[in-house]
Amino acid sequence: MSDAPLTLRSGAEALAAPFPPLLAEAEHLASSVLVGDHGRRRAGLGDTFWQYRPAQNHDEMRSIDWRRSARSDAQFVQDKEWQIAQSILLWVDQGASMSFTSLKDGTTKATRARTLALATAILLLRGGERVGLTGNLLPPRRGETQLARMAQMLSEDHDSDFAAPDARGMLPHSRALFVSDFMGDLTQIEAAMAKAADADVRGALVQILDPAEEAFPFDGRTIFESMSGTLRHETLKAGDLRTRYLDRLAERKDRLASLARICGWQFHTHHTDASAASALLWTYTALERRI
Incomplete structure (x- = not known):
């Protein structure tokens, strides 16, 4: 008897292993948020x-x-009630920096970002929208198969420290969601959002930060190293860097908020030790505000 079926099953199980937990967690998160009936609140085509x-x-x-x-x-x-389905495209940062957590057994930025994005997709799909991923990776569609494929793709990790959104595949007048720590080169974010704005794409930026990245609780001799190991900085007086670091972080947030405002988007910062449900409700409401 050929062992091909066993090999095929083994390969399938290995492929499927990463994303069922992510999908289950996203389903649980989505069920914790009551968003009410999905409606446009204006006259138009529909049955409601x-x-x-x-x-x-x-x-x-x-x-x-x-x-x-x-x-x-x-x-x-x-x-x-107007009920024409919209297309919403998601970009979730899968760079190495997102795997950081300062807490033992804490939630990584990647886990929170992926769960939040997928839970948002679940709510949107339940509301009759079409959801996909940017960069022509997964064109917007409906259905459970689309959700499973999205979970699989979002479960993959990238080697580079910082990732940039790919604005390809954005449909004119559609909506978008970018989820990242936005700690990399912001000019790439600006370029993607400029391209989105040219196509009249509106949406939301959700910045995911670890509480240590917000508070900078370091002092004395400290070695800072990127998650990929390609960047490293050692200092004997980490406390002396706190003020400069917090100022630069505040400047970065202001720049992101200004960019969102100019492009007609919404901006929000979420910490991994805060309620995921509150972040989901904000995200869903921000997308609905423009739909």
Whole structure:
């Protein structure tokens, strides 16, 4: 008997191993947030009732709601809620810097970023939207298969310390979500967002930081090393760097917030020791605000 089926199964299990836990965690996170019924809150194409309004001269006779009109001297029509599906593209930083955590058994930035992005995708898919990944990696679609493929792709790690978003594949007038620590070269972020803005793509930037990166609790002799091991700095007086570091971090946040504002996006900083549910609710609301 050929051992090909066993080899195939072994390979499939190895391939599938990373993303079921991620998908399960994202499903759990998504279920913890109540976002209500998905709606555009304006008249348009759809099946969901929104409101009654007095009939106008341009309304056809067949659109009159005779049951409602019978209770009044005026004629009324039903407005339906606009429910045209939107396309939302996600970029999640998979660079080595995202694997950092300062706490023993703590949540890494990568885990929080991937879980948050995938949970956002789950909520959007439940609302009837099409979701995908930037860079033409995964064009926006609906369905559980799309979610599984997204979980698989987001479970991969990259070798370089910092990654940059790939704005390819963004559809005109679509929406986007970028999740990263944004500790790398911001000119690459600016270039991607400029390209998105040219296509009238709106969205949200979510910065994921470890609490140590926000507080800089280092003093005395300290060795700072990048997660890939390619960058290394040793100092005998780490405490002397605190003020300069915090100033530069504040400048970086201001630059990101200004960039988001100019492009019509939303910006938010989230720490890995904070509630993931609150970050998910902010992210979903920020995307819905522009849809």
